[in-house]
Amino acid sequence: MSEIRDFSPSSRKLGTFSYLKEMEPERIRKQVEYIVRRGWNPAVEHSEPENAFDHYWYMWKLPLFGETDVDKILAEAAACRAAHPHNHVRLVGYDTRRQSQGAALVVYRGLAAA
Template sequence: MSVQAYNSSLKYETFSYLPPMTPEQVRRQVAYTIAQGWNPAVEHTERGTPAHVSYWYMWKLPLFGEQSVDAVMAEIEACHRAYPDHLVRYVAYDNYAQSQGLSFVVYR
């Protein structure tokens, strides 16, 4: 028995190995992070450059204290409209652990 290479597109986070999320599934993830008290943020980067692996641009400042899932979803959509050829990811910062609580690519 030999080990086979995984032939697929680049993987960015844990959710990348699952089928793309529906808008409702993204909403539920955003709602979960808000319920945890984490601060949402949106980031983007170019495809096909070395930067896309390690450097992500912030869309705006993190949405500190945001409680509206609709407001966060609107920012994700606005970023995607402004940069349709970029990867767009959602990040939730955990103030208590001082780290990212969750991060996943919404638009590949």
């Protein structure tokens, strides 16, 4: 049987998109447009990098129920980042029909603590 290894937190990935190169703003925008097109409720969450692998992230305000303005959704993510520059910020699209997350992606990575 092979040995089980635990990698350092800096080497761990944060979901599917984290295996790709960092997304440019226009690609993030396309993901938000997809969430809106699907009719999912967007929400913004944040977490300290060292706790990002736990199940619970802090919710930034309430989910944006019924919000379809992509610019407003991106502005909330940017406001969360400005308020918590050392935290990772992710955008979640809640699928109300299936009662689960339809999408979740880290839109900003936290700054390294000084």
